[in-house]
Amino acid sequence: MSVITVPGTGAGGWRCAACDEDMVMKPVELTYLNSQFTVELPVCPQCGYVLIPEHLALGKMYQVEQLLEDK
């Protein structure tokens, strides 16, 4: 499956506190209502903690959720 990149999505200055690591962009699998997407997101390289930034959650991600709910 192709990896989706959402422009403007980055760590925005956040880093993993537990691992003391900078986030790196990596493909992450997201699921909703029987659909699955691979999206490039900021991830802690050590523990794998994924960040969903505010603008993504309320923007593109919200739109896709609504779309899937109407499918």
Next chain:
Amino acid sequence: MEQAELRQWEYKCIQEESPRCTAACPLHVDARECCSLLAARRVDKAWAVLAKTMPLPGVLARICDAPCKAACLRKDKGGSIEMGALERFLADAAQSPKPPRPLPRNGKSVAVIGGTMTGLCAAWEIARKGFAVTVYCTRPDVGVVLPDGVLDGELAVMDRMGVTIERDAALTPELVEAQLEGRDAVFIDSDGVPETMLTFGEPDEITLGTNRLGLFVGRTGETSPVFMAAAGRRAANSILRFSQGVSMVKSRELEGPYETRLYTRLDKVDPVEPVPADGGYDEAGAVREAARCLKCECMECVKGCVYLKHYKQYPKVYIRQVYNNEAIVRGTRQANKLINSCMLCGLCGTVCPEDFAMDDVCLEARRRMIDKGTMPPSAHEFALRDMAFADGVKCALARHAPGATESEYVFFPGCQLTATDPGGAERAYADLRARLGKVGLILRCCGAPARWSGREALFEESLAELKAAWEGLGSPRIIAACPSCIKTLREAMPDAEIVSHWSILNALGLPETALRAGGTLAVNDPCAAREDGALRADVRGLLDALGVSMVEPEYNGELTQCCGYGGLLNEVDPELGQAAARARAEAVAEDYVTYCAMCREMIARTGKRTMHLYDLLYPGDGEPGARPTPGHSERRENRVRLRERLLRELWSEADGVSAEDFEKIRMTCTEAGAAAMEARRILTSDVQKVLLQAERSGRHLVHGETGRFLASFRPAVVTYWVEYESRDDGYLVHNAWCHRMKIKGGQP
């Protein structure tokens, strides 16, 4: 929805019915559209509307006797539209559109005998249907003198359409016989031939057919030019049917003038006199006259409803969208939001002359969506979580009055009143106990949110618990304060006696606490009181006793509008919900008083001073209209605290509910943080759960510049993110957001 049901609903909505002018015109000229274009100075387009429908338009428009005028709704508001004069103006002033293109030739030929308006129009209409037509006449004669070239111009058009005109023909019975022999059909224009030829008896009223196969005859003595043209069209329709061998009579009811069901309200229409048409109109005069046209339509339901207006159409279109939405197997269901946004308030059905109830359509559609599993999961979830909370161990309660072992009555304030004005609910209960004695208390939700969301099974489940609580108190009479509770419980619990708190108070008199401040207030009837005249009267009786002068908004009483909360609109489309509240707020200049907790909240949140009747009957410390509107978390907190307090103070009981771990998390919010939580429907408890998770797992992010933390947690189906800082006295929340999409893997 079955197709038959769709058709029934579609038939009920009359917005697409013809205006009276079109229905009265035997040719069904769209005078409304013509006037609309002319009023916009689109002269050529306005003429094209006439030319599209009329045969020989250059002639007919100049001699039309405008039967539409007698039917025009403007008649009693200054005078009918001078349609005949407008037609003449357009015939003179407009650029003629291209003549109509007939259908491809069908290889058949028809003779028209007689050349008056009827015969010529018949020839025009028959030629348009693809027949070759020959008109036999002495000469074409439309009975009036027209400006030079007008008739010749239309005859030239007919020539191009395939009509041959045989002038100076010998109009004899032999001609008829010969033509019947050689043609596919013959039409006799009775007023254009010698009487000696009329030997075929009266033609059939509908078909104009005679006892000779293939011979059609116009009725004699018609003097109205437009009815002569209509006779020509009727003959053409019959000849087409005859040549195709289909039914001669089926579905011809709408061929001539007919009654239309279109309803147009006139009470707000100011009378305007017609523009004098002596000597004909110039353009300015014609435009002004056309602008008097009322552009008749119904739209009664749409006018009064923010929701129906928002989707830009009217119920006949919406019902089709609802039907199509259900029929989709794969693809996007475009109408989910339309279905879920109806406030279910019933105003549309009340104002509709045909009782089209959008609420019935939408609620049924929601129920079917639930049954089929196609309801969007997020649509009503927040409200249903709130309902579950109100029915949960922290909020729900059922007790006899303190010290009593039985209940004559039980007070049911409803979950919204206890959420928004717990003090008022408490004082009301004290008053009822003091004056009625054995009054028990039930705190919980009536189940309306489950019902509105289409979840009947959930509603029944909630109702069963409520019934059990009520029966546990000995099935006393229920005193309910909330109009939605009253309506819901009366429908769902027919064996219970449900009395409104307002009628009780009318009987008992005002409570001691009542503020007899007087003044003028606008009364806001909640939509749940639409069909409950007694309830509305009780409220007015109390306001009268309080010395309040009452003002009624335009939409009120039976015709009241929803505040935007009904049907869970505010959950599904908060912007539209707020628009509904604003519409209500802007309807009056005076402060509002209402008797539904949600009406009060929705309208007060727009900034309009609005009080609940409890604010006057059982006031707290502050000014009645200035009581704050609590946010989502505070509303929950209010219910919990009320239950705790009542248990402790009235029944000397502990609440018996041990605090969960997350509730021990101490947190405050910045203003921005609190606003984000409120707008995104994120509760304090959701945030506390995130913070507890971060605290326990040690997993969170830190910001390189601000030093703030960021953590997430997914307690059930929504993932919450919280941006915060850690302080000595707990956490300070700066921001929060959420999403429903799940991160695959181990992130909790």
